[in-house]
Structures are given as C-alpha cells and as structure tokens.
Amino acid sequence: STKIAYSNRGMSLEEDINVTNSYYLETNRAVIHKKPTPIQIVNVNYPKRSAAVITEAYFKQASTTDYNGIYQGKHIDFEAKETKNKTSFPLANIHEHQIRHMNAILKHGGISFFIIRFKEHDETYLYPGEKIVYFWEQQNNDGRKSVPYTSIQKDGVLIPFKYQARIDYLSVVDQLYF
Amino acid sequence: STKIAYSNRGMSLEEDINVTNSYYLETNRAVIHKKPTPIQIVNVNYPKRSAAVITEAYFKQASTTDYNGIYQGKHIDFEAKETKNKTSFPLANIHEHQIRHMNAILKHGGISFFIIRFKEHDETYLYPGEKIVYFWEQQNNDGRKSVPYTSIQKDGVLIPFKYQARIDYLSVVDQLYF
Ligand SMILES: [Mg+2]
Ligand SMILES: [Mg+2]
Numbered sequence: 001s002t003k004i005a006y007s008n009r010g011m012s013l014e015e016d017i018n019v020t021n022s023y024y025l026e027t028n029r030a031v032i033h034k035k036p037t038p039i040q041i042v043n044v045n046y047p048k049r050s051a052a053v054i055t056e057a058y059f060k061q062a063s064t065t066d067y068n069g070i071y072q073g074k075h076i077d078f079e080a081k082e083t084k085n086k087t088s089f090p091l092a093n094i095h096e097h098q099i100r101h102m103n104a105i106l107k108h109g110g111i112s113f114f115i116i117r118f119k120e121h122d123e124t125y126l127y128p129g130e131k132i133v134y135f136w137e138q139q140n141n142d143g144r145k146s147v148p149y150t151s152i153q154k155d156g157v158l159i160p161f162k163y164q165a166r167i168d169y170l171s172v173v174d175q176l177y178f
Numbered sequence: 179s180t181k182i183a184y185s186n187r188g189m190s191l192e193e194d195i196n197v198t199n200s201y202y203l204e205t206n207r208a209v210i211h212k213k214p215t216p217i218q219i220v221n222v223n224y225p226k227r228s229a230a231v232i233t234e235a236y237f238k239q240a241s242t243t244d245y246n247g248i249y250q251g252k253h254i255d256f257e258a259k260e261t262k263n264k265t266s267f268p269l270a271n272i273h274e275h276q277i278r279h280m281n282a283i284l285k286h287g288g289i290s291f292f293i294i295r296f297k298e299h300d301e302t303y304l305y306p307g308e309k310i311v312y313f314w315e316q317q318n319n320d321g322r323k324s325v326p327y328t329s330i331q332k333d334g335v336l337i338p339f340k341y342q343a344r345i346d347y348l349s350v351v352d353q354l355y356f
Contacts, residue, residue, distance in 0.1 A: 031282045033242055036216040039232065054217065054235040064211055068246065070253040073287030077248075104209045109251030 013082045013117045013124065016166040017067065023164045030170060032069030032076055038062055064101045065112075071170060072178060075110035077102070078129075078169075082117040088146035089116055089127075091136060099136045102129040111177050115159065115169055116152060126172040127156035191260045191295045191302065194344040195245065201342045208348060210247030210254055216240055242279045243290075249348060250356060253288035255280070256307075256347075260295040266324035267294055267305075269314060277314045280307040289355050293337065293347060294330060304350040305334035 011019075014034070024030040043056035065079040079102075081093050105112040112129035127147075135147045157172045165171075189197075192212070202208040221234035243257040257280075259271050283290040290307035305325075313325045335350045343349075 025282070028282075028285070031279070031286055031288075036214040037219075038214040039217050039235070041215075041217075051236055054237070055233060057217070057232040057235055058229055059232070070255075070283060070286045070288045073253070075248040075251070075253040101209070104203070104206075105248060107206070108209055108248045110209075110248045 011166070013080050013115065013167070014066070016124075017080055017115065017169075020165045020167045020169070021067070021069075023166075024170065030069060030071035030076070032067055032071065034067055035062075035064065061095065061097070063097050065098055071111075071173065074177070075105070075108075076173070077105045077110055077112045078115060080115045080117075082119055084119050085146075085149075086118065086120045087149050089118075089149070089152060090146045091139060092145065094132070094136065099133055103133055106130060106133075111173065113173075115167065116156070118149065124159045124161070124167055125152050125156035126159055126169050126176070127152050128176065131155050189344070191258050191293065191345070192244070194302075195258055195293065195347075198343045198345045198347070199245070199247075201344075202348065208247060208249035208254070210245055210249065212245055213240075213242065239273065239275070241275050243276055249289075249351065252355070253283070253286075254351070255283045255288055255290045256293060258293045258295075260297055262297050263324075263327075264296065264298045265327050267296075267327070267330060268324045269317060270323065272310070272314065277311055281311055284308060284311075289351065291351075293345065294334070296327065296330075299327075302337045302339070302345055303330050303334035304337055304347050304354070305330050306354065309333050 018034060021032045024032060038060040040058045040060050041054055042058065045053045045055050047053065065077055067080065068077040070076065079098060083089050083093065102112045106129055114127045114132055115124060116127055117124040132147065139145060157175060159167050159169050159172055162168045196212055199210045202210060216238040218236045218238045219232055220236065223231045223233050225231065243255055245258065246255040248254065257276060261267050261271065280290045284307055292305045292307065292310055293302060294305055295302040310325065317323060335353060337345050337347050337350055340346045
C-alpha cells in the first residue's frame with residue numbers, strides 16, 4: 001500500500017537500510033552493501049538442464065558486521081540492530097567477534113558504528129563503535145549488560161527519516177566524522 | 179602432506195588468499211575478509227531441539243567482488259580469478275556488475291584490483307582495477323575478449339609466495355599504492 005512507502009512502520013530496519021544504500025549507490029554518494037548471510041553448504045544437487053539446488057545447508061555465525069563499504073574515501077563498517085526494549089539496548093544482541101571486528105576496523109582508521117532502532121520509540125540512532133566497545137568491556141567490571149537509552153540519546157545521533165534515503169545515516173556520518 | 183604446506187600447488191587461489199587474510203588479521207596488518215557466497219533461501223525447516231536446516235536454496239549472482247576490507251586506513255576491494263589459459267585472461271570470467279562495482283570503488287577513492295592466477299605458469303599477479311576496466315570497455319571497440327598475458331606481466335606485479343602470507347598481495351599494494 002502507499003501508506004508503507006511514506007511511513008517508517010512496516011519495513012524492517014534492514015530493509016530500510018538496503019533501500020537507503022541503493023539510493024546512495026544510484027546517486028553516487030557511497031558504495032555500501034549488506035554482506036550476504038554466511039551459510040554452511042552441506043549438499044547440492046545438480047539437476048540436468050536446471051540450476052544447482054542446495055538441499056542441505058546451515059546458518060553460520062557471522063564473523064564480522066552487517067554492512068561495509070566506502071564513503072568519501074573512508075572505509076565504513078556497521079552493524080544494524082532493532083530492539084523492543086524502551087530503556088536500554090541489551091548487549092546480548094552482540095557477539096564478541098563483532099566487537100573484536102569493530103575494534104580492529106577502528107584501529108585501522110575506519111569508521112565503525114551501530115545503527116540501533118528502538119521500535120517502541122520509533123527512533124533510529126547512529127551510535128559510535130567506540131561507545132559500544134566501551135560498554136562491552138565494562139560488562140566484566142560493573143556487570144551492566146546493556147547500554148542505557150539515555151547514553152544512546154546523549155552520545156548517539158537520531159537518524160532522520162527521509163523519502164528516498166529512508167534512514168539517511170550518511171547525513172549523521174557527515175556530522176560526526178567529517 | 180607437508181609438501182603442500184610449502185608449495186603453491188594443491189591449494190586453490192581462494193584458499194591461499196583466505197590463509198593470507200587470516201595471517202594479516204592475526205598480525206594486525208589489515209582487516210580483509212571474503213564476502214560470503216550470496217544464496218537465495220527458499221525453504222527452511224526448524225526441527226525441535228536442533229539447528230534450522232535450509233532445505234532449498236539457490237546460488238545468486240554476486241553483485242560485487244570477492245573480498246574487501248581496510249588497510250592503512252584505505253578501503254581495499256578485489257576479485258580473485260584463476261585461469262588455465264597461458265596467453266591471456268578471458269574477460270568472460272568477469273560480470274558487468276563487477277566492473278561497475280570496481281569503477282565505483284575507484285571513483286570513491288578506494289583501492290581496487292584483480293588477483294589473477296595463471297595456473298599453467300604457476301604465477302599469481304596483482305593487476306590494477308583501472309586496467310581491467312579499460313580492457314572491458316575496449317571490448318566493444320576492438321572486439322578483443324581477453325587481457326593479454328603480456329599486459330598483465332607489464333602492468334601487473336607478480337605476487338611473492340611466502341610461508342605464512344602465502345599470497346602476500348599487501349607487499350604489492352605497498353609498492354603500487356603507497
Ligand atoms: Mg544486524
Ligand atoms: Mg573469484
């Protein structure tokens with residue numbers, strides 16, 4: 001329906017970001033793609049005169065993040081997460097190897113962040129990778145298992161919702177990193 | 179056998195690059211990963227008490243290249259190809275969208291290239307993306323459907339084969355781009 005085209009509701013964060021990335025690509029703004037889901041293929045059939053069919057496969061743990069690419073000559077790498085929580089973003093949503101990966105990207109001079117959608121608030125934030133890494137490492141000290149919503153409001157930036165660049169995160173990247 | 183560990187033979191180019199990338203990652207030299215193979219999932223079973231099983235899926239055309247990541251603050255993006263040809267690298271090995279992708283990466287300030295292995299020569303070259311794009315675009319003018327081996331020898335750089343960084347392509351990147 002046309003309603004969906006103008007509203008944030010009804011589309012997943014991932015769909016919104018994919019639409020946004022297509023728009024960025026078409027307008028030559030950036031080259032950023034979703035990495036395919038990693039799959040462990042166990043069995044493939046090769047029928048005559050038709051395409052190979054994978055008949056047994058399993059989902060593998062991703063070793064990196066959801067998205068990466070290039071913007072203004074800089075390497076961009078990020079993870080997208082949705083939560084139904086209202087007061088915090090639970091760290092249980094993140095895997096240790098994702099933190100290690102983001103840390104490595106940051107150390108090599110890349111831009112790395114989370115895009116976090118609070119579904120109940122209908123808000124989507126860009127939250128710097130350094131902050132997530134900080135809360136992750138603090139877990140063992142203070143026992144806190146989540147990032148407070150207030151911290152995401154304070155150190156993150158609300159991403160504007162637009163018609164074509166639905167989740168216009170590069171406008172926030174401009175503001176924070178350039 | 180131990181022979182394989184010291185020789186280039188027996189391992190595919192992709193395996194060699196994956197081993198090399200692991201070594202680069204462990205030694206903090208670069209963060210470069212193979213993108214997962216894109217799969218169109220049609221059916222998934224969720225058995226009780228065990229992992230989800232994909233029971234029908236198909237291979238999708240990749241829309242980008244095989245590898246990307248960050249090195250010395252720069253975005254790196256490349257495609258790996260092997261050929262049994264001795265005198266040229268056939269352009270039929272490349273898809274139009276890969277050329278478009280490399281062109282976009284180059285325009286946004288990234289480093290983009292092919293790693294081409296000539297199996298019969300037991301040689302692996304780094305060949306700049308700009309050159310591949312040039313030969314691709316020339317196809318419609320001169321009708322040539324391949325890149326001559328002599329051009330790859332001239333404008334590419336032979337990648338040294340080492341024990342740990344098996345295909346030490348970053349040593350060539352250092353030479354060409356920094
Ligand atoms: Mg995600
Ligand atoms: Mg390849």
